[in-house]
Amino acid sequence: MSRILIVCYSRTGNTAMVAEAIGQACGADIERIEDTRHRGGLWGWLRSGREAWQGRSGAIAPVEKDPGEYDLVILGSPVWAGHVSSPMRGYLEGHVGKFSRIALFVTEGGSGGAKAFTEMAALAGSAPVATLELTEKELKSGMQEQLARFVEALDPSA
Numbered sequence: 288m289s290r291i292l293i294v295c296y297s298r299t300g301n302t303a304m305v306a307e308a309i310g311q312a313c314g315a316d317i318e319r320i321e322d323t324r325h326r327g328g329l330w331g332w333l334r335s336g337r338e339a340w341q342g343r344s345g346a347i348a349p350v351e352k353d354p355g356e357y358d359l360v361i362l363g364s365p366v367w368a369g370h371v372s373s374p375m376r377g378y379l380e381g382h383v384g385k386f387s388r389i390a391l392f393v394t395e396g397g398s399g400g401a402k403a404f405t406e407m408a409a410l411a412g413s414a415p416v417a418t419l420e421l422t423e424k425e426l427k428s429g430m431q432e433q434l435a436r437f438v439e440a441l442d443p444s445a
């Protein structure tokens with residue numbers, strides 16, 4: 288059976304919620320990227336947006352799992368200022384050459400997913416087998432169909 292790892296960053300829980308749902312659907316291990324600096328409040332919000340907009344990586348805590356040991360790595364990030372979040376950028380920059388098969392998902396207020404996917408794929412050095420872009424509205428109204436399509440596309444035999 289193929290081994291699947293989900294790696295996600297989530298500042299306020301949306302992306303982590305999607306990671307949990309994907310994990311339950313496909314039986315994957317989950318690694319959550321943790322900040323080493325506080326990102327709460329207005330200043331944390333502003334700093335996060337600026338980092339993402341400037342293409343800077345955010346400081347993150349060491350992770351436990353080696354993505355190179357997995358057949359498929361599913362990477363999830365919120366969209367920040369139209370870009371991939373800086374902690375996810377930091378993770379990907381710290382694991383260059385570790386990804387063969389990837390899939391990507393983002394959560395967002397309303398837009399920016401396509402650019403974030405392009406950035407994540409370039410940083411991972413691999414084209415995604417599937418992508419899932421979910422707005423906050425879609426998260427609230429249920430995401431079962433999109434989730435099912437995404438998980439189905441992960442199956443290499445499908």
Ligand SMILES: Cc1cc2nc3c(=O)[nH]c(=O)nc-3n(C[C@H](O)[C@H](O)[C@H](O)COP(=O)(O)O)c2cc1C
Pocket residue numbers: 296297298299300301302303332333335336337364365366367368369370394395396397398399423
């Ligand atoms: C600093 C910052 C910048 C954001 N920029 C965007 C954006 O450009 N486009 C968008 O649709 N949503 C944007 N959002 C909203 C988040 O992408 C959205 O709330 C996401 O679901 C948060 O995920 P999380 O709860 O996992 O952190 C931004 C949020 C933050 C904190």
